[in-house]
Amino acid sequence: MKARSAVGLLAAGAALAGAIVFVRTKSAVEREHVDVYFADGSMVSLESGSSDGDRLLPLARRALAAARG
């Protein structure tokens, strides 16, 4: 009986952890951003809401719109 409860708890915990990872990953992927890469291999990620992000995102959207007509 105790073993079955332990397994149930473990399964519930794993399901919860999986759901959290899924939601966090999905929201991170769908967030608008501009990633700037430099010659030394470093990268700066600028998200909407930051000053550089808000400056660069409209330009990226404009380029996207121009290419799609």
Add this chain to the structure above:
Amino acid sequence: MVACPRMDAAQALADLTEISAQIEAAVLADHDGSVVASTLADDGAAKSFAEAAAELLAAADDVRAEPGSEPLVQVEGASLDGSVFVARDDRHLVAAVTKPRPTVGLVFYDLKTCLRMLEREEEAKAAKATKTATRRRTTKKETEEAESESS
């Protein structure tokens, strides 16, 4: 023989769209945004795309403006509708658009391959042109020497 960079660029872009299924459209341009080649049928759209890509690169350059900082080499702008990628070398920039959530590393790899192919083809043509010009000069000199000896 005269090198034809536009033909090389068109071939490089054709190869790019052939190898990368994620890329919807692409343009090759000079750093000022002048179009060299494009996969877009509309010249006006290609010009607007190239100019917007050049502007994005120029604006992204200001992210690290302090002296001695590493130069910018590539940018990805990801919106909910799709992504725009811009990579550059010493002479050109190449920009491409994809659907949302592309495989970023692969797209950049393909863009850089396109720039490398173009550079290699231009170098090969320039070397061939130089070799031909040298051969012509040598032949002309030999002819002149032969003529002066016979007279």
